[in-house]
Amino acid sequence: MTENTHSDTLLAEVTRGGRVESRHYGAAVVVDASGKTVFSTGDITTPLYPRSTVKALLALPLLTEGAADKYALPPEALALACASHQGEPDHVAVAADMLARTGWDYGVLECGAHWPLDARATRALAATGEQASALHNCCSGKHAGFICLACGTGQDPANYSQPDHPLMQTMARTLAEVTGAPHSDANRGIDGCAIPTWAIPLTALALGYARFATGTGLSAERALAAQRLRAAMTSAPFMIAGTDQFDTLVMHDLAPRVLTKMGAEGVMIAALPEKGLGIAIKCRDGGIRAAETAAAALIARFGDEEAPVLNHFMRRPLKNWNGAQVGELRAAAALAGDRLPDTAS
Amino acid sequence: MTENTHSDTLLAEVTRGGRVESRHYGAAVVVDASGKTVFSTGDITTPLYPRSTVKALLALPLLTEGAADKYALPPEALALACASHQGEPDHVAVAADMLARTGWDYGVLECGAHWPLDARATRALAATGEQASALHNCCSGKHAGFICLACGTGQDPANYSQPDHPLMQTMARTLAEVTGAPHSDANRGIDGCAIPTWAIPLTALALGYARFATGTGLSAERALAAQRLRAAMTSAPFMIAGTDQFDTLVMHDLAPRVLTKMGAEGVMIAALPEKGLGIAIKCRDGGIRAAETAAAALIARFGDEEAPVLNHFMRRPLKNWNGAQVGELRAAAALAGDRLPDTAS
Numbered sequence: 001m002t003e004n005t006h007s008d009t010l011l012a013e014v015t016r017g018g019r020v021e022s023r024h025y026g027a028a029v030v031v032d033a034s035g036k037t038v039f040s041t042g043d044i045t046t047p048l049y050p051r052s053t054v055k056a057l058l059a060l061p062l063l064t065e066g067a068a069d070k071y072a073l074p075p076e077a078l079a080l081a082c083a084s085h086q087g088e089p090d091h092v093a094v095a096a097d098m099l100a101r102t103g104w105d106y107g108v109l110e111c112g113a114h115w116p117l118d119a120r121a122t123r124a125l126a127a128t129g130e131q132a133s134a135l136h137n138c139c140s141g142k143h144a145g146f147i148c149l150a151c152g153t154g155q156d157p158a159n160y161s162q163p164d165h166p167l168m169q170t171m172a173r174t175l176a177e178v179t180g181a182p183h184s185d186a187n188r189g190i191d192g193c194a195i196p197t198w199a200i201p202l203t204a205l206a207l208g209y210a211r212f213a214t215g216t217g218l219s220a221e222r223a224l225a226a227q228r229l230r231a232a233m234t235s236a237p238f239m240i241a242g243t244d245q246f247d248t249l250v251m252h253d254l255a256p257r258v259l260t261k262m263g264a265e266g267v268m269i270a271a272l273p274e275k276g277l278g279i280a281i282k283c284r285d286g287g288i289r290a291a292e293t294a295a296a297a298l299i300a301r302f303g304d305e306e307a308p309v310l311n312h313f314m315r316r317p318l319k320n321w322n323g324a325q326v327g328e329l330r331a332a333a334a335l336a337g338d339r340l341p342d343t344a345s
Numbered sequence: 346m347t348e349n350t351h352s353d354t355l356l357a358e359v360t361r362g363g364r365v366e367s368r369h370y371g372a373a374v375v376v377d378a379s380g381k382t383v384f385s386t387g388d389i390t391t392p393l394y395p396r397s398t399v400k401a402l403l404a405l406p407l408l409t410e411g412a413a414d415k416y417a418l419p420p421e422a423l424a425l426a427c428a429s430h431q432g433e434p435d436h437v438a439v440a441a442d443m444l445a446r447t448g449w450d451y452g453v454l455e456c457g458a459h460w461p462l463d464a465r466a467t468r469a470l471a472a473t474g475e476q477a478s479a480l481h482n483c484c485s486g487k488h489a490g491f492i493c494l495a496c497g498t499g500q501d502p503a504n505y506s507q508p509d510h511p512l513m514q515t516m517a518r519t520l521a522e523v524t525g526a527p528h529s530d531a532n533r534g535i536d537g538c539a540i541p542t543w544a545i546p547l548t549a550l551a552l553g554y555a556r557f558a559t560g561t562g563l564s565a566e567r568a569l570a571a572q573r574l575r576a577a578m579t580s581a582p583f584m585i586a587g588t589d590q591f592d593t594l595v596m597h598d599l600a601p602r603v604l605t606k607m608g609a610e611g612v613m614i615a616a617l618p619e620k621g622l623g624i625a626i627k628c629r630d631g632g633i634r635a636a637e638t639a640a641a642a643l644i645a646r647f648g649d650e651e652a653p654v655l656n657h658f659m660r661r662p663l664k665n666w667n668g669a670q671v672g673e674l675r676a677a678a679a680l681a682g683d684r685l686p687d688t689a690s
Contacts, residue, residue: 014610014631017534019544021394022610022631025370049366112666115464123460123471137666189362190671199364263365265359285630286359286367321457321482326535 008042011283011335012290016317016327024290026266026283028335030302031206031304032276033216035180038302039204047181047199048282049189051263055142056082056229056271057178057208060181062145063225069154071101078140079233079239081115081148084262086242087116089124094239095135095237098144108336109134110161111143111193118242125250139193141239146195161194168196175200178218178328179208192264204279205269210278213259213271230273235257246292246313258299266291272303293329297336308345313345353387356619356628356680357635359663361672371611371628371636375647376551377621378561380525383647385548386679391670392526392544392629394534397606399542400487401427401574401616402523402553406515407490408570412497416446423577424584426493429607431587432461432481434469439584440480443489446494454479455506456488463587474582484538486584488569491540506539513541520545523563524553537609547625549613555623558604558616575618579606591637593657595644598654611636617648637675642681653690660689 014022032159042221043064059081062068068078077098085091099105116122125132134140143161150157150167158274163185165313172183179344181204191197210216212231213225233240237251240261246262259271266283266289279298296313299305316329328344353555357368372387404426407413413423421435430436444450460477461467470477479485479602489504495502495512505512508530517528526549536542555561560568578585582596585606604616611628612674613636624643628635640659644650659681663675673689 016542017393017544019392019394019534024627024630047364049361049364110667112668114666115468119460119467122464122468126468126471127474129472152556189364189366190669192665194665194667194669194673197361199362201499269490271602283630284367285369285628285632285635287632290630320537320539321459322455322539323457324535324539326537 001029003317008284009334010332011281012293012331013330014327014329016105021327024283024287026290026294027202028279028281028294028298029202029206030277030279030298031203031210033207033210033214033278035207037203038277039298044202047187047201048267049087049191049197049199049265050205050263051191051197052084052268053138053205053261053269053280054175054208055084055261056212056228056233056261057175058171059133059145060172060178060222061147063228064221065149065153067149068174070152071098071148073098073101073148075117075232076236076239078229079236081145082229082233082261083139083141083240083306084138084169085239086121086245087138088118088121088242090237091141091242092135093178095144097139098148102147104147104157106133106135108147108157109140109143109151110125110159111139113137120243138192143193159305163188163196172196175208176240178222179204189215200257202282203236206278206280208278209269209271209280210276213273213278214275216276230256230259230271249309250296250313254305258303258305260295260299262288262291268292268295270295270299272299275303277302289329293331297331297339300339301335301337311341311345314339315341317344353629355677356626357638357674357676359672361663361676364537369628369630369632371639373624373625373626373639373643374547374551375622375624375643376548376555378552378555378623379561380552382548383622384643389547392532393548394536394542394544394610395550396536396542396610396612397429397484398550398606398608398612398614398625399520399553399624400429401557401578401606402520403487404490405523405554406519406573407494407660409566410494410498412494415497415622416443416493418443418446418493420577421581423586424581426490427578427606428486429583430486431463431466431556431590432477432483433463433466433587436486436584436587437480440485440489444487445495447492448491449502451478451480453492453502454482454485454488456484457508458482462621465588468528469497470572482538488538496507507539508533517543517590518543520553524549544668551623551625553623554614554616554623554625555655556593558618558623559621561621575601575604575616576682591640594654595641595658598652599650601647603648603650605640605644606634607633613637613640615640615644617644620648622647634674638676639680642676642684645684646680646682656686656690659684660686661670
């Protein structure tokens with residue numbers, strides 16, 4: 001690959017005043033649970049970090065090892081374990097409740113603290129004079145799930161985020177088995193919330209979610225755990241992300257037929273249980289807006305879905321601070337096919 | 346241009362765990378005030394919206410028409426007129442003071458209101474129970490400058506943001522003359538703050554800043570106005586952006602030899618008065634992080650600058666929420682040449 005060319009494809013364009021202002025390139029793949037590629041474009045083979053898109057896969061051991069039942073975790077908690085949430089009050093409350101069931105509080109979390117990603121939640125928190133804690137970290141539900149798993153299986157949670165902790169070894173093994181891609185020291189990086197993230201091909205990520213969507217290719221225990229997690233995500237889409245977020249809006253309208261999960265640096269997955277498909281997308285520049293746009297297009301096309309929420313994300317109006325439309329963010333025609341709406345909405 | 350190829354070049358890469366995680370492509374050009382191209386890469390000819398990078402050029406009439414002197418605007422105010430600020434208290438105070446000198450308050454502003462871009466400023470404002478106003482809009486200094494210009498030249502400021510208002514016609518004429526590119530209805534879009542933005546080639550944007558940097562090719566009045574604006578930006582770099590922002594950090598250390606200005610959607614300019622050069626960059630995907638990285642590289646190389654602040658932006662460490670370094674954001678070697686530091690710092 002030279003500097004001036006690459007094998008990626010146009011995912012989405014930003015327009016203003018009728019001109020294309022910005023362009024996002026990347027790769028996408030749609031596979032079934034047998035591993036058959038239904039659609040692909042761009043570089044789908046070079047390993048990349050799936051980041052938070054694997055959270056639902058990382059939550060499988062919480063159920064298969066019995067910890068979810070031991071602590072009687074409700075669907076909201078199971079959904080939050082799969083979430084990148086916005087730090088809104090309901091997210092924080094559920095994370096705190098998960099920890100309380102184990103006898104711990106947020107001091108055990110190793111994800112670090114940051115202010116809520118939701119601007120209104122941050123302003124409301126600031127207005128109280130309180131500080132942000134690790135509970136507000138967008139990954140606090142996943143980490144609370146780790147604590148439930150550790151405590152529920154008799155492990156000391158100390159240093160649970162480190163690659164040599166039994167908990168992270170369970171995660172590596174689970175991801176390797178579900179995606180079919182190796183997870184070792186050789187392909188390991190550190191995620192934003194301190195746990196390992198392993199670089200895998202986009203095809204393997206999509207395969208993992210085709211299996212998660214259907215249970216095909218999973219052990220009976222994992223297939224049941226995946227079914228319960230899908231039900232939790234369906235019943236509590238707010239927990240997966242939060243107000244005005246892509247995952248929450250799409251799953252509110254389309255789950256259980258469509259499940260989605262964003263990840264940092266422009267990675268996105270979707271699972272389509274009724275179609276038996278998994279979708280994985282990487283916007284090469286890390287732009288989440290384009291990954292969302294591309295996901296909406298591929299869900300409409302391969303999920304055979306016609307839905308206002310998908311039309312909105314395929315052609316999203318861009319407005320200035322006064323609310324006037326100045327352009328749009330739209331999916332590449334090559335992705336959307338005949339599903340691209342005629343106008344932004 | 347097919348979907349899988351484009352004429353842009355690699356500007357910057359994000360790494361994690363030793364792998365490239367994300368890549369940004371785009372274009373860059375370095376020109377002198379005679380219009381001679383010193384360096385170029387990528388598509389530098391297709392017209393694009395320069396967005397907020399032209400603010401210092403838009404401020405020229407404020408001085409040439411006498412309004413800055415009529416209202417005795419201090420350097421902080423002249424700098425704020427060229428700014429995309431973070432809505433911090435000093436920014437808001439200077440914008441309010443500019444308006445007060447004309448007898449108006451923020452009710453006259455047509456830029457719309459939004460919460461401060463600086464997270465600490467937003468939290469502090471929220472803690473007081475107050476709401477954000479148009480003064481917190483990142484463009485409030487530019488708009489306050491427009492009000493000073495309108496009032497100082499006997500114009501009614503009502504609807505000043507509309508293309509047919511004499512003020513915006515002055516802006517179109519000024520930009521056309523300084524950049525050498527046409528500014529008409531045919532290449533006009535609407536910016537985020539409601540005023541027009543005109544699509545021009547990246548080369549024209551760079552030429553405008555080579556002229557702004559040197560006075561060459563400008564009328565005597567405009568050359569003097571540019572000199573005063575450069576001095577204002579040099580004396581008050583905080584006003585141009587704010588805490589921890591690229592423009593402020595770079596100009597704090599390197600002005601008056603180096604002046605920079607970011608724009609939305611990954612546009613960036615730099616002016617190098619001693620070298621007689623203007624630089625313009627477009628990160629095609631709109632990523633400001635890559636535009637900053639590329640700007641640092643080109644400033645180091647064509648400004649012959651060796652500075653920690655440039656080294657930092659050429660190879661920026663990326664840290665997780667716990668403060669551990671997990672990767673870096675680094676300039677493409679083709680841009681930085683032998684200026685690329687050996688390690689991130």
